[in-house]
Amino acid sequence: MSDSETNIVAPMVGKVVNILVKEGDEVEENDPVVTLEAMKIEMPVVTPTSGTVTEINVSPGDVVEADTVLIVIE
Amino acid sequence: MTELLEKLVNSIGLLHVSVGNIVMMLVGAGMIYLAIRREMEPYELLPIGFGIILANLPLTRLMDLGSLDKTQVTGILGVFFHFTLYKWNILPPLIFLCIGAMTDFGPLIANPKMLLLGAAAQIGVFVSFFLALALFGFNIAEACAIGIIGGADGPTTIYTSAVLARNILPATAAAAYTYMALVAFIQPPIMLALTTKKERQIKMKQMRHVSKTEKILFPMLGSIVIILLVPMSAPLVGMLMFGNLLRESGVVGRLTHTAQNELMNIVTIVLMICIGASMSAERMLETRTMMILGLGLLAFCCGSAGGILLAKFMNLFSKDKINPLIGSAGVSAVPMAARISQIMGQKEDPRNFLLMHAMGPNVAGVIGSAVAAGVFIALANS
Numbered sequence: 001m002s003d004s005e006t007n008i009v010a011p012m013v014g015k016v017v018n019i020l021v022k023e024g025d026e027v028e029e030n031d032p033v034v035t036l037e038a039m040k041i042e043m044p045v046v047t048p049t050s051g052t053v054t055e056i057n058v059s060p061g062d063v064v065e066a067d068t069v070l071i072v073i074e
Numbered sequence: 075m076t077e078l079l080e081k082l083v084n085s086i087g088l089l090h091v092s093v094g095n096i097v098m099m100l101v102g103a104g105m106i107y108l109a110i111r112r113e114m115e116p117y118e119l120l121p122i123g124f125g126i127i128l129a130n131l132p133l134t135r136l137m138d139l140g141s142l143d144k145t146q147v148t149g150i151l152g153v154f155f156h157f158t159l160y161k162w163n164i165l166p167p168l169i170f171l172c173i174g175a176m177t178d179f180g181p182l183i184a185n186p187k188m189l190l191l192g193a194a195a196q197i198g199v200f201v202s203f204f205l206a207l208a209l210f211g212f213n214i215a216e217a218c219a220i221g222i223i224g225g226a227d228g229p230t231t232i233y234t235s236a237v238l239a240r241n242i243l244p245a246t247a248a249a250a251y252t253y254m255a256l257v258a259f260i261q262p263p264i265m266l267a268l269t270t271k272k273e274r275q276i277k278m279k280q281m282r283h284v285s286k287t288e289k290i291l292f293p294m295l296g297s298i299v300i301i302l303l304v305p306m307s308a309p310l311v312g313m314l315m316f317g318n319l320l321r322e323s324g325v326v327g328r329l330t331h332t333a334q335n336e337l338m339n340i341v342t343i344v345l346m347i348c349i350g351a352s353m354s355a356e357r358m359l360e361t362r363t364m365m366i367l368g369l370g371l372l373a374f375c376c377g378s379a380g381g382i383l384l385a386k387f388m389n390l391f392s393k394d395k396i397n398p399l400i401g402s403a404g405v406s407a408v409p410m411a412a413r414i415s416q417i418m419g420q421k422e423d424p425r426n427f428l429l430m431h432a433m434g435p436n437v438a439g440v441i442g443s444a445v446a447a448g449v450f451i452a453l454a455n456s
Binding site: 013030040041043048067 | 412416420424425427430
């Protein structure tokens with residue numbers, strides 16, 4: 001992973017409900033990129049930096065552990 | 075002939091509807107509205123609301139107990155209510171069994187300090203208890219049943235009222251479920267008032283991993299320790315921990331599944347419509363009900379505040395800071411109260427995820443209110 005890449009990880013165990021971005025999308029800091037569900041509550045996962053989405057590692061319905069890489073941003 | 079006609083006319087329910095009945099039916103309709111349109115606690119408010127409407131239709135005999143000697147108009151709700159609540163009081167512990175099967179105590183095991191927040195949130199229980207006893211003229215058993223509303227746990231409230239103060243059960247249950255449904259309106263102002271922006275932005279350390287062995291040992295050791303200390307909490311705590319052991323054992327998937335789904339749903343249907351049906355105008359529309367609603371709300375608010383304040387207090391000594399927003403989740407109301415912590419935290423910082431941290435005090439609150447109920451029952455029964 002080069003220095004300019006940022007991994008967006010799952011903040012907690014949960015189910016991926018929605019991917020809000022596509023590969024190649026430009027995102028701004030604090031944009032929601034994934035909707036995660038846990039305890040029947042949907043929460044937006046936001047990006048810590050602005051950049052371009054280069055990789056999407058999960059799909060809706062996936063159950064992810066905490067710290068799973070969801071999306072990579074460059 | 076005229077006599078027969080008179081009888082026929084008198085059997086028309088419409089002629090017997092009181093203003094009180096209409097008021098209560100509107101309350102029931104209001105609950106159904108909240109459940110359907112606002113999706114607030116629909117699993118509880120919808121059946122309760124319809125139960126209220128049924129209970130306030132005159133001449134139905136729905137709450138009649140029936141007689142063993144002859145078949146007659148069945149008081150279906152009365153039979154459920156009398157046997158499963160008043161006589162045996164088994165529905166609340168059964169719900170606890172199901173809740174146990176649905177609850178992951180992991181966040182509490184990972185951070186046992188959270189037990190203190192769950193305990194602090196029980197302060198509301200005791201505040202309302204003393205007020206009800208000292209200022210509002212309730213007897214000790216009634217005061218216990220009123221106080222427990224502050225535990226924000228429906229089954230515990232019902233259980234305690236059924237044991238100690240049947241006459242006010244409809245009012246305490248109404249208070250508990252209404253406030254739980256309104257937790258999203260009651261808690262946020264308290265949370266904002268008692269915390270600074272900086273505190274609300276505290277990011278908590280990622281929780282440690284909890285092993286399977288720990289999760290299996292927790293319900294076993296937990297129930298032994300708690301029940302040895304507070305024996306009267308056994309029906310609730312014992313069932314809760316039993317349900318949890320089913321879940322964590324990993325070897326009885328079918329039982330766990332049934333407890334989480336079919337059993338939970340069946341018990342919920344029966345319990346909730348019975349609770350609604352107990353709320354007839356003559357039992358609800360009196361000044362004491364208003365006092366109970368008021369004291370219940372106070373208990374709820376004090377409980378939320380208690381958890382937040384203790385979290386702030388613990389931060390004075392602890393290296394790993396606690397975001398005080400999770401303190402209010404110490405009133406049980408699982409998982410709504412934890413959800414409020416998450417939402418309030420993410421509002422201050424979109425990258426802050428408090429949900430799992432808030433589940434710690436949240437599940438501790440379930441245990442806390444069941445223990446408080448056990449203490450009260452022991453006190454009031456002695």
